[in-house]
Amino acid sequence: MSIAAPPQTQATGRLGEIIALAQSLYEDIAFKAVADWKAKDKTRRAIGFLPVYVPREVIHAAGGLPVGIMGGGDMTEIVRGDSYFQSYICHLPRSVIELLVSGRLDSMDGFLFPSICDVIRNLSGMFKLLKPDRYVHYFDLPQNFRSNLGGTFYVSELKSVAGAVSAMTGTPVTDERLRESIKVYNANSRAMNALLELRIEKPWLVPAAEYYLLLRAGFLLPVDEHTAMLNEYTLLVQQSDRRALDNIRVMVRGAFCEQPPVALLRTLERAGCYLVDDDFVVGSRFIPDPIAETGNPWDALADAFMHHSLPAASVYDEKHEKAKKLVDRVREVRADGVLLMAPSFCDPALLDQPMLQEALEQAGIPFTSFKYSEDTGQFQVIREQAGTFADAIKLWGTV
Amino acid sequence: MTTAIKDASQDRQKTMIAEHFGKLSRAKEDGRKVVYTFVPGNLTELLLNFDLLPVLPEINALQSGMRGKTGDYIQLAEKSGHSEDVCTYVKADIGMLKSGNIGPTGEKLPDPDLLLLSYTGCFTFLKWFELLREEYDCPVVMLHVPYQGDGKITGEMRDYVVGQIRDVLIPELEKLSGKKFDEDRLREDLKRSAKAEDDLVWVLESAKHKPSPIDAYFGGVYYIGPIFTSFRGTEDAVDYYQLLRGEIEERLAQGLGPITPDGVMEEEKYRIVVEGPPNWTSFREFWKMFHSEGAVVVASSYTKVGGLYDRGFRHDPDDPIGTLADYSMGCYTNLNLPDRIDLLEKYITDYDADGFLINSVKSCNSFSAGQLLILRELEKRTGRAGGFIESDLVDPRYFSAANIKNRLESYFQMIEAKRTKG
């Protein structure tokens, strides 16, 4: 059976403009947008952060711009980055180093490396050596989830970051300011959730590539602008005449850190898979529900991370509920199957995979798995694999 | 093949290990509870306090590697869905589990009653015990040891770890063992730990002499065995290190070089500092590539994964919980990259090394990510010859003897050529 290749749904008019903006931000690997933002006011400071999750509220409250450094994608030619890493290390740190040593991260006043894995952890030390004049901090997220232990530690980490950014911007993070930032990000969360819901309900309205570009824009734009962008897009796209195709509904897991190239997402959709849920850029919606806007805002952030965040391979699954959460989510988004896509050499994703597979097998949920890297240039194998997966589900309801 | 010259200390260690595995094999009938936990930052004294028997999966994996079992184990794990990209310690352990969990002495290892996820300096530990949890019906306790990202242990970090030991670990261990925590006993054990640590440091630092009486990497991994594993805090460990120290003192007095599997090393031609763990599947072959060329490793970072005693840390009986926290945060793999470079630089100068060599191990990103920058920085700072080779911990597919030998010989010859010129 052949794979029907639908014509690419082109966004036109205002919708087209939004996507074009998101696309240009995505391609802005030199972070020109950040330099432009800073140029408007000499006191402005930008803090780059790596995947997976950083509470951007704190940076925002200190008057800083949190900027996601998600790697160089397939757009960065690696000239020097490879000389820092052995062949068995994933691709993301190569392109990040490439961006750094080629001066493309010069607009960042500081860097945060959340705890994801040993590679990103050590990358923080490399930045300390290569950029001794910048603020470089390994942001240790707690793996103990008691408020008097992990919570206290986490708040101390948050305050250390807040202090460092405040020292740069001159804006202290008061409880009041932090609560305001939480509100602003809650609004962003709501806009994000509305888009996610729409995608789950009518995935043909929100093509994977567009959706992805919108997510990425959130890691570069000031939060208000991004919220407005999401809201406008979600409104406009519902008025579009995009039609549903005979695609299956799949959920993606494993792509939380190193990002797949956009062309890969298009490939998957063209191969007959609507991506109705995923963990791309997962830090952009790591805490799906609104965070408490009253009370002690530090504790609110800690509580949100420890008790209300999405599962991630880099966070200890204390309650042993990874399998259940996965299966529940598949049911919730009515996915026909799961794509376990992990970056090559990604220890957290790949070590998680056997457990996820076991859970899916137990629940009788079809899945398929493959590896990619941010600069994967060949999609033929993946196209065939995803196409076969989609066909099998359409025909037999399973694989 | 020449038979290895065995020291009394080596026999002693063998006996200790055999006894430990004997206890493990009888654990269930003796009613002893078994705790699986990791080497870096391990809380052996605390487990002793509750008469719990530790099992260290990394040690199982490396011993399986030395016995040539890991090739099959790893493939078994890969067949069951593990990627070829990931850590082979984990895969060797899972493969061993699926093959009946037979330990190094040929006896079956007991199932764990608890998985103590002491999470120091390696993210993979977290996944490893999540995976083991799927196989065993037992609780897991997490001890999150924060990383020294900024090159120091802050008060908040210490409070966090102390709090976890006090409020999470101890209650769990009490529950598991049915015994009350005995702080006085812990103090006594910690005194013994510190005593053994003094002797270990003396032994490691004996390599500052020329010729060095020890090899601080290939030989060093044996010397750290007892103290990094299940024996710290015991009388056995104290005795072992006294015995070892005596032997090295003797070698030093006689001006002898290190003992290798092929006999005493005659001429010390190159003094090398090594960063990174060794390869276990071809351990002797790997070692031979050094000693046959007259290369002695005078200091290594790997022998610090279970504690940086040579920087002055000792377990402190006066602050029993705090000292456990400091210990767990102070291991080599928990240091940030700049600090690791400082340490290696210090080794190169303090031990008057001709050069340094990085064994970059595929499995262990905690060590390996950033090593090429370490290489560059050390070359720049010390001006000594830097070498770089790649292998793996226990994946025999990733040890290319010809390739490694080629590089090592080139490296030693480079040192020689530099020296002849100078």
Place this chain on the structure above:
Amino acid sequence: MECYIGIDLGSTTTKAVILDAEGRIVGRGITNSRSNYDVAAQVAKQEAYTNARFEMLSRILRDETGVDKEERESLESHLTAAYAHECFLGQLSRLEQHCRTDLDNPRFDDDRRELLQSVEVIMQGIREHAHRNFQPSATARSDFFRDIAGAAFIDVAAEISRGGGPAFDKLVGMFDRNIIPVENEQETRSFSELLTAAYGRLPDGLRSSVAGLPDTLKAVADTPMEEVRTVGTGYGRVRLPFPKDCIRSEILCHGLGAHLMFPATATVLDIGGQDTKAIQVDAQGVVTSFQMNDRCAAGCGRYLGYIADEMNIGLHELGPLAMASKRRVKINSTCTVFAGAEFRDRLAAGQEREDIVNGLHRAIILRAMSLLARSGGIKNEFTFTGGVAKNPAAVRALREVGEENYGELILNIAPDSIYTGAVGAGTFAMRDVAAGVGANQEAA
């Protein structure tokens, strides 16, 4: 004459050079590396001796006879070709003998007659082919017996099976089985015997063109060449057929060799068949730092080989094709395993052959750049060696990327850069003797 020999056993070719007591290169020899390293080393060394004697002859003809240049050159090229022809025929007769012995095997009972006849026809065909091929004007794609004889063997075998003879596969199988022992045997005749035979092959006019030619040839053949010491190096070093103290690492040899060829060399890049080396040397040619590619062959010469195979063109045609590129195509993977698939994918996507191939060259150079960076960057002067240094597209890409990152470069490429490692090894042999390290003779 005192001879110091350097032998570089590479993954695809084995090179030997002979240095005289002053360190001048007096002979070069190259052969394909085969399963038996010992033979490969011996063959390369014999080639180098032969080459040295021919050089000697050339000098005598130039300096001690009044023969004019044109005539001298004609004589030399005829003689060289005839000598090579003789060697070839010697190997061919051994190949024929092996094929015949092979056919004694009972499994050929049914069609032995037919196969023996085919062997006869094939050998005759190869001889005729060789007759044409060993003319002074002929340009061969390869000098190696395996390649020349193999190509002719296949041509004739194809003809035979088309004409109703034994199946092509069966005939070619015979070649594959019997070429290996032939390669692992050495020429039994001495230089003077071969030279005499070659002399006999010269056209009459040439034979008499130089007065006393037979005496001159005899003098050349009889000049004693004393092998004082041999040092070996190369990819197969773990199994090199030399005593341990006569082995030097290829890194050291390449560094020194590059320094000797270009004394101002500071950085050396060598891209060979299956490894790439980046070496830094000081003003005396002593290696101060080096890096080699990791265990996979991505980014080495072999990768280009795969691409050439995929495109069904010769390896040497790849560079010129890439030079025709007008557009830059970014290739991410230099994985040999995916090389073919990536190439097909891109063709299917409508990209031009030359652009893709040019992108591949750039990708290889980028890999090399990372090794260079690891070893300490590129400093002037920068010497590029190894098989890939002959490829103009690789050189262009190296200059481009190198200058983008390290500023203006003095890039040295020697025409005989393939002998860099061997020259270094030979020089080590000399230095050893000067330093009082015992002269060795025959390789163990």
